[in-house]
Amino acid sequence: MTTKYDVAIIGGGIGGLMAAYEIKKNDPDMRVIILERGYEQENRHCPAGAGQPCVHCKVCSIAGGFAGAGAFSDGKFNLGTAYGGMIGDELGETVAMQYINEVDHVLEQFADDYPPLYKSSEALKLKCLQNNLRLLDMNVRHLGTDKNYKTMLRLIDHLKEQDVEMKARTECVDIDKTEDGYSLSLVQKDQPLTIDTKRIIIATGRSGADFVKKMCHKFGVHINANSVDIGVRVEMKDAIWREFSSVIYEPKILYRTKTFEDRTRMFCFNQGGLVSAENNNGIITANGHSFAEPEKKTDNCNFAILSSIHFEGDFDKPTEYAQNIARNMNFAGEGNIIVQRFGDLKRGRRTNAHRLGANSVIPTLKAFPGDLSIVLPYRALTNIIETIYALDKVAPGTANDDTLLYGCENKYYSIRPSHDGNFAIAKDMYLIGDGSGITRGLSQSGAMGLYVGDRITGQ
Numbered sequence: 001m002t003t004k005y006d007v008a009i010i011g012g013g014i015g016g017l018m019a020a021y022e023i024k025k026n027d028p029d030m031r032v033i034i035l036e037r038g039y040e041q042e043n044r045h046c047p048a049g050a051g052q053p054c055v056h057c058k059v060c061s062i063a064g065g066f067a068g069a070g071a072f073s074d075g076k077f078n079l080g081t082a083y084g085g086m087i088g089d090e091l092g093e094t095v096a097m098q099y100i101n102e103v104d105h106v107l108e109q110f111a112d113d114y115p116p117l118y119k120s121s122e123a124l125k126l127k128c129l130q131n132n133l134r135l136l137d138m139n140v141r142h143l144g145t146d147k148n149y150k151t152m153l154r155l156i157d158h159l160k161e162q163d164v165e166m167k168a169r170t171e172c173v174d175i176d177k178t179e180d181g182y183s184l185s186l187v188q189k190d191q192p193l194t195i196d197t198k199r200i201i202i203a204t205g206r207s208g209a210d211f212v213k214k215m216c217h218k219f220g221v222h223i224n225a226n227s228v229d230i231g232v233r234v235e236m237k238d239a240i241w242r243e244f245s246s247v248i249y250e251p252k253i254l255y256r257t258k259t260f261e262d263r264t265r266m267f268c269f270n271q272g273g274l275v276s277a278e279n280n281n282g283i284i285t286a287n288g289h290s291f292a293e294p295e296k297k298t299d300n301c302n303f304a305i306l307s308s309i310h311f312e313g314d315f316d317k318p319t320e321y322a323q324n325i326a327r328n329m330n331f332a333g334e335g336n337i338i339v340q341r342f343g344d345l346k347r348g349r350r351t352n353a354h355r356l357g358a359n360s361v362i363p364t365l366k367a368f369p370g371d372l373s374i375v376l377p378y379r380a381l382t383n384i385i386e387t388i389y390a391l392d393k394v395a396p397g398t399a400n401d402d403t404l405l406y407g408c409e410n411k412y413y414s415i416r417p418s419h420d421g422n423f424a425i426a427k428d429m430y431l432i433g434d435g436s437g438i439t440r441g442l443s444q445s446g447a448m449g450l451y452v453g454d455r456i457t458g459q
């Protein structure tokens with residue numbers, strides 16, 4: 001069966017949802033469909049359960065499904081352009097901020113008790129500066145995992161009320177040009193299906209990187225080189241970072257390492273949080289989140305330390321490079337993430353079950369006790385260790401022997417296809433969100449969705 005849509009959105013994360021929202025707000029008569037290869041939001045369940053190892057589902061319910069990679073996230077909305085993506089560079093600060101703030105206003109409609117903003121702190125900025133660290137300026141709206149989840153459910157309900165068609169477990173596997181638009185080849189619950197549409201918004205997130213690359217090659221879109229981040233998730237007692245988290249909620253800190261003069265960053269901080277596992281096409285990496293409700297808080301906090309790797313010359317496979325590191329980590333971790341005590345890493349020995357059992361920081365994720373240094377590249381590992389010591393100067397205790405490191409946590413943004421200035425990579429084909437290599441977080445991905453929604457409806 002073939003049906004004609006005005007806009008087909010591939011991917012049901014915040015980018016795709018915000019695009020649909022804006023299109024319907026501006027032009028309620030447009031026929032819009034969202035195709036999502038994962039499950040409906042309410043049917044997304046990780047069979048491993050909290051704290052248990054990953055069981056390798058075909059489509060990871062943590063990374064994909066309606067509400068996207070952000071569904072079970074901490075729901076931290078970074079209302080600025082200093083991090084979380086590069087739409088400030090793409091659109092200019094004023095326009096970028098207009099759309100980032102608009103994401104905040106849209107979400108406010110669907111959340112109960114919208115939480116207040118955490119603002120940046122001059123005193124903490126100075127403390128960091130005095131220790132060669134740069135605390136990034138940003139206002140943050142922290143919804144927390146549960147409130148964020150409910151807000152996204154309500155946004156999706158609203159879109160359904162606006163007659164946006166939502167197709168779960170429907171993967172787009174190919175796109176062909178037709179006379180007046182595009183034909184999409186889909187696999188819906190293992191059955192092939194084709195739909196016709198005038199325009200396409202590709203909003204497939206990081207997990208859709210292979211699909212985007214395939215389509216860029218097919219439609220002759222130039223791909224620009226991008227970097228990858230290799231790193232670890234770090235977990236320790238919550239009290240160690242409370243001076244920061246009680247004031248600014250999420251410290252995001254840059255550091256220039258001593259040995260290599262590379263830039264590292266501490267980010268994605270979760271106060272009272274849990275370390276989580278993420279399955280990206282069979283590769284398990286670490287992440288973290290936290291609940292807003294006090295009774296769901298743990299005694300720990302966690303954050304990522306990432307070391308950026310830039311490739312020079314014609315090397316166009318940075319994602320594959322980083323995936324191979326993560327794959328090796330899973331191989332060495334018997335199919336899982338590896339956890340290591342910082343004290344063991346320093347002493348050049350693996351963490352074993354005995355030492356982990358006696359650790360004062362109790363791990364919130366069941367991972368394989370092992371040795372990160374047998375997998376992580378020397379340069380990245382050196383950068384990570386130096387960053388931990390630098391952070392210890394502003395939050396003493398960060399470099400304690402019992403601090404836990406989970407490996408690895410990689411961020412892939414390698415493909416950054418060229419676009420026309422309005423995120424169209426071909427005629428009537430837009431690429432938005434984390435899959436575009438331009439955004440790296442909820443606010444900016446959502447902002448790109450709203451922006452493209454406006455372009456499509458001529459606003």
Ligand SMILES: Cc1cc2nc3c(=O)[nH]c(=O)nc-3n(C[C@H](O)[C@H](O)[C@H](O)COP(=O)(O)OP(=O)(O)OC[C@H]3O[C@@H](n4cnc5c(N)ncnc54)[C@H](O)[C@@H]3O)c2cc1C
Pocket residue numbers: 010011012013014015016035036037038062063064065066067068069070071072073074075076077078084170171172173203204205206207208211276278287288289432433434435439440441442443445
């Ligand atoms: C555990 C975790 C915690 C996070 N916490 C935060 C946070 O607190 N704050 C923050 O700003 N960011 C956070 N992030 C990052 C944030 O979730 C992403 O930046 C954001 O979700 C990107 O949105 P997106 O719509 O571009 O892509 P995604 O949310 O990844 O959505 C893309 C969707 O497309 C689907 N898809 C992919 N390929 C296809 C295909 N071929 N056909 C159909 N569907 C397809 C996927 O299943 C997925 O659901 C977190 C991420 C994780 C995993």
